[in-house]
Amino acid sequence: MGDAPGGDVEATAAETAELARLATESGALALTGKGPGGPPDDDSGGPSGGLSGKEPPVQDLIITNADSYHLLRFVTTTFDSTVFVHLWLDRDEGNLALARIRLAEMADRLVLG
Numbered sequence: 402m403g404d405a406p407g408g409d410v411e412a413t414a415a416e417t418a419e420l421a422r423l424a425t426e427s428g429a430l431a432l433t434g435k436g437p438g439g440p441p442d443d444d445s446g447g448p449s450g451g452l453s454g455k456e457p458p459v460q461d462l463i464i465t466n467a468d469s470y471h472l473l474r475f476v477t478t479t480f481d482s483t484v485f486v487h488l489w490l491d492r493d494e495g496n497l498a499l500a501r502i503r504l505a506e507m508a509d510r511l512v513l514g
Contacts, residue, residue: 417487421473424459425483457483461501470497474504478513482485 407413424430457475462485464471470490478484488504490497 415488417473417485420462420464421475421483421485423459424462424473425475430459431495433498457485460505463497463501465492468492470495470500472497472500472504474501476508476511476513480513484513 456477458504459475461475462471462473469492472488472490473485474488476484476486481497486508488500491501
């Protein structure tokens with residue numbers, strides 16, 4: 402809803418898709434299962450429980466600049482693809498914390514498949 406930053410919807414989509422690809426393919430950002438909130442290790446030494454393989458390795462990507470926030474929320478899918486929702490907020494009017502919560506709720510309700 403609304404206009405793309407810079408006015409060019411296709412360029413914005415291509416640029417955010419590239420950012421999303423870089424974030425999801427980054428080994429440094431991948432979920433390891435270690436640390437706070439990560440799944441426990443089982444007796445075999447590997448992570449147990451964990452992800453089904455369809456959940457994205459990154460939940461959110463937040464980019465801030467002088468006048469706006471860009472929030473990319475990755476969506477869990479039943480197919481082998483990366484899907485995300487891009488929200489652009491005016492920095493003076495937007496509430497980043499609330500937007501992140503609401504966008505996560507909305508992404509969880511999306512039915513893709």
